[in-house]
Amino acid sequence: MLVNAIWDFDGTLYDSYPGMMKALAALVTANGGQIEPKTLYRQVKETSIKQFLTGFGQQVGRSVADLEADYHQRARAYLQDIHPYPEALAVLKAIKAQGGHNLLLTHRDRSAWEILAHDQADTLFLGGVDADLKLPRKPAPDAIQYLLRRFQLNPAVTAMIGDRSLDVDAGINADVKTIYFNVDGLNAAPQADYQVDHLIEIPPLFRK
Structure with missing residues (x-):
């Protein structure tokens, strides 16, 4: 046992994923990207938020550290929803x-x-x-x-x-x-x- x-x-x-996905989706949109919510969810669940941001950062020319800071700031708005x-x-x-x-x-x-x-x-x-x-x-x-x-x-x-x-x-x-x-x-x-x-x-x- x-x-x-x-x-x-x-x-x-x-x-906590509903709020996390809203924060990530807002970040993607703010940086000129587009992604279906179900696709975003599956990518994050099968890998990680950091890995997603690494790939996205390469597409839009932003560092992972910069995107992570942006994401965490956006995610704080949803803490009360967890x-x-x-x-x-x-x-x-x-x-x-x-x-x-x-x-x-x-x-x-x-x-x-x-x-x-x-x-x-x-x-x-x-x-x-x-x-x-x-x-x-x-x-x-x-x-x-x-x-x-x-x-x-x-x-x-x-x-x-x-x-x-x-x-x-x-x-x-x-x-x-x-x-x-x-x-x-x-x-x-x-x-x-x-x-x-x-x-x-x-x-x-x-x-x-």
Whole structure:
């Protein structure tokens, strides 16, 4: 049975993609580009926002750093629209009640913790990694390895949980178990140890 759950934030615990996609679409339009919303969503979910901005930056002659700063400024307007998935808080509580540990691994800055605190969910976490630590981004294993060392976690009973293939790849690269949350039916991570369509399927994988 698993003990330690390392959670991705956006698209896994919190339904933040609607606002993120609005911010990205506005950025694309402001720079003279056009893209269908479904195409944009799929590209971001199958790769990452940074990878999308890298390609787009090459098209419009702007640096990735410049576009990322532009995107983050636009995305702040939608912070109030970010809400946990209906089962998320109950699942976090269930894992903790079963003697497990929740940890956070997000590319967001401290805003992720502020959002969790707003929902009284920050206390459900043992700790985590956010962008302020400036560790290499997923699928690099560094952030997971940092958590394993920092909290003395056993990799054999630790799982990386996320909604994208890169979350799963980060877990594989760090030699921990992996759980793919197939929230949008993309079936994008067949390499995961476990695939779930609903968060409520996760607690039974953890010790009771």
